[in-house]
Amino acid sequence: MTAPSRTLIGIDLGTTNSLVAVFADDGPKLIPNSLGDMLTPSAVGYGDDGALLVGRAAKDRLLTHPQQTAARFKRYMGTGHEMVLGKKAFRAEELSSFVLRALKADAEAFLGQTVDEAVISVPAYFNDIQRKATITAAEFAGLKVNRLINEPTAAALAYGLQDRQGESTFLVVDLGGGTFDVSILEMFSGVMEVRASAGDAFLGGEDFTDALATELGRQLGIKPDGVSREDGARLRALADRMKVQLTEAAEASADFSLKGEARRVTITREKFDEITDPILKRLRLPIQRAISDASLRADDLHRIITVGGATRMPSVRQLVTRLFKRFPEYSIDPDHVVALGAAVQAGLAARHKALDDVVMTDVCPFTLGFETSIQVGEGKYEHGHFSPMIERNTVVPVSKSDIVSPLHPNQSEILFRIFQGESPFVKDNIQIGTLRVPLKGGAKDDRSVDIRYTYDTSGVLEVEATPLASKKTERLVIEGNPGSLPRDEIEKRLKALAAIKIHPRDQQENAALIARMRAAYENLLGDKRQSVGRLIAEFEGVMARQDPREINEARRQIEQILGNFERDDVF
Numbered sequence: 139m140t141a142p143s144r145t146l147i148g149i150d151l152g153t154t155n156s157l158v159a160v161f162a163d164d165g166p167k168l169i170p171n172s173l174g175d176m177l178t179p180s181a182v183g184y185g186d187d188g189a190l191l192v193g194r195a196a197k198d199r200l201l202t203h204p205q206q207t208a209a210r211f212k213r214y215m216g217t218g219h220e221m222v223l224g225k226k227a228f229r230a231e232e233l234s235s236f237v238l239r240a241l242k243a244d245a246e247a248f249l250g251q252t253v254d255e256a257v258i259s260v261p262a263y264f265n266d267i268q269r270k271a272t273i274t275a276a277e278f279a280g281l282k283v284n285r286l287i288n289e290p291t292a293a294a295l296a297y298g299l300q301d302r303q304g305e306s307t308f309l310v311v312d313l314g315g316g317t318f319d320v321s322i323l324e325m326f327s328g329v330m331e332v333r334a335s336a337g338d339a340f341l342g343g344e345d346f347t348d349a350l351a352t353e354l355g356r357q358l359g360i361k362p363d364g365v366s367r368e369d370g371a372r373l374r375a376l377a378d379r380m381k382v383q384l385t386e387a388a389e390a391s392a393d394f395s396l397k398g399e400a401r402r403v404t405i406t407r408e409k410f411d412e413i414t415d416p417i418l419k420r421l422r423l424p425i426q427r428a429i430s431d432a433s434l435r436a437d438d439l440h441r442i443i444t445v446g447g448a449t450r451m452p453s454v455r456q457l458v459t460r461l462f463k464r465f466p467e468y469s470i471d472p473d474h475v476v477a478l479g480a481a482v483q484a485g486l487a488a489r490h491k492a493l494d495d496v497v498m499t500d501v502c503p504f505t506l507g508f509e510t511s512i513q514v515g516e517g518k519y520e521h522g523h524f525s526p527m528i529e530r531n532t533v534v535p536v537s538k539s540d541i542v543s544p545l546h547p548n549q550s551e552i553l554f555r556i557f558q559g560e561s562p563f564v565k566d567n568i569q570i571g572t573l574r575v576p577l578k579g580g581a582k583d584d585r586s587v588d589i590r591y592t593y594d595t596s597g598v599l600e601v602e603a604t605p606l607a608s609k610k611t612e613r614l615v616i617e618g619n620p621g622s623l624p625r626d627e628i629e630k631r632l633k634a635l636a637a638i639k640i641h642p643r644d645q646q647e648n649a650a651l652i653a654r655m656r657a658a659y660e661n662l663l664g665d666k667r668q669s670v671g672r673l674i675a676e677f678e679g680v681m682a683r684q685d686p687r688e689i690n691e692a693r694r695q696i697e698q699i700l701g702n703f704e705r706d707d708v709f
């Protein structure tokens with residue numbers, strides 16, 4: 139009997155869109171979802187039948203069923219924030235787990251085998267709590283995390299395979315839906331080091347959409363927030379579509395239905411660039427900061443890589459070209475590069491023979507330590523100092539230990555407060571947990587404690603403390619932090635989540651089409667609205683007859699009609 143081959147997938151779990159890829163014999167390969175798309179919108183929502191829809195259908199239903207739909211939950215990863223979906227509130231780990239479940243099912247359908255292990259990308263700045271939350275999301279989805287990979291590292295890995303053992307300095311500019319990240323990475327003999335990272339957590343492609351929605355509203359004589367919620371959402375959806383059109387065309391126009399009347403709006407790329415210039419300007423500072431933090435000059439960078447859907451916009455490309463006086467690399471689609479890099483890491487983990495000569499090591503992106511007190515006089519202590527255990531940019535995995543003694547000889551316990559950050563004072567760093575270590579024994583016993591930090595390849599920390607006297611090891615527990623779920627709570631939620639059904643994969647196409655027709659119905663007026671209304675009724679009739687051939691044929695015809703409407707710019 140031969141051992142079953144181990145299949146690992148690579149996942150880009152994005153704020154706006156998620157992707158899954160696998161390392162095949164001829165390199166990393168993206169896996170399409172049930173609609174044939176490589177990008178699955180990171181949106182989930184309840185469908186009419188009570189099953190959960192993931193991706194495109196859910197995104198389209200944001201317009202028609204906002205109370206039943208959730209999106210952009212990645213920004214709440216590692217916080218206790220919950221989003222209400224129907225009657226139930228979900229945490230970001232849970233909502234993300236639905237996206238992961240759908241991607242896992244797509245991979246299984248594509249590969250023809252079960253998949254239970256993945257490499258998942260996370261932003262380089264994700265702290266320990268956000269990383270652990272991502273691992274919990276995967277566990278909820280029935281996936282074991284082989285490793286978390288930093289998004290810019292994944293991008294550099296996708297591009298850097300050509301370089302292999304060489305030495306290279308990469309600048310990765312990632313403009314996604316809601317975040318802007320700049321990273322400088324150095325690859326030397328297979329070690330990938332994050333030299334600097336900077337960014338803006340409130341800057342992304344969606345800000346360009348908002349600016350355009352405001353401009354369209356101005357043309358229509360309305361303010362996006364001065365209209366009904368439905369009209370506002372439709373205006374924004376229109377702006378989103380026109381923004382994408384302007385990436386290819388010099389002008390875009392469309393009809394917007396307002397109070398039963400079709401109103402024409404038109405925008406040129408020139409005007410779009412003018413109104414979004416203040417947003418574009420905000421991209422400069424993080425780029426400059428990353429370069430100066432890495433003590434480099436623009437000329438020292440070997441490769442400039444653009445990542446994220448919003449870097450497609452001509453104005454963004456021009457800005458990057460102007461800043462570096464050369465064209466950034468585009469050979470890999472900016473939407474795909476992180477997922478492809480995650481798949482390369484998956485190939486490395488599965489010891490794929492095509493990657494025999496590639497070594498890839500990551501470093502920890504931040505310093506980890508604990509709070510200490512410094513003696514400032516006889517019996518006088520100053521608290522709140524940060525004592526590092528593992529320094530930033532140490533190659534992972536790494537394990538370090540130190541002996542710590544209590545301040546007072548009769549202390550009955552030591553409370554270790556575990557922090558992450560670069561400041562010498564804990565108040566400026568992030569507390570990621572506490573560790574309470576009881577000190578037993580008599581006055582003559584050694585009351586010192588051996589404290590050990592182990593940082594794995596995913597950038598996840600384990601802390602253990604062992605009193606030298608008792609030799610009884612205590613492990614880090616995350617106490618009183620709403621961002622972390624305790625183990626028993628994870629088990630409980632795992633059971634509840636397993637009971638939630640995801641819409642069957644082979645019916646996702648139908649659900650997505652219905653969602654799309656309903657969104658179109660909302661937008662249209664007159665004859666066209668009526669014809670979409672008829673199409674919805676007809677398609678529901680076809681579905682009720684349950685003949686797959688008939689359903690497929692109807693879907694094909696309706697998609698064509700909707701496509702024509704969209705091309706006519708009637709939305």
Ligand code: ADP
Pocket residue numbers: 151152153154155156313314315316317342343344378381382383385445446447448449450451472473
């Ligand atoms: P995330 O990493 O946040 O999931 P993505 O990398 O998928 O995000 O980027 C999503 C953003 O890119 C959205 O704001 C989307 O509107 C924008 N975008 C995607 N394609 C284009 C395009 N062709 N032109 C302009 N913007 C685009």
Ligand code: MG
Pocket residue numbers: 152153314446476
């Ligand atoms: Mg992204």
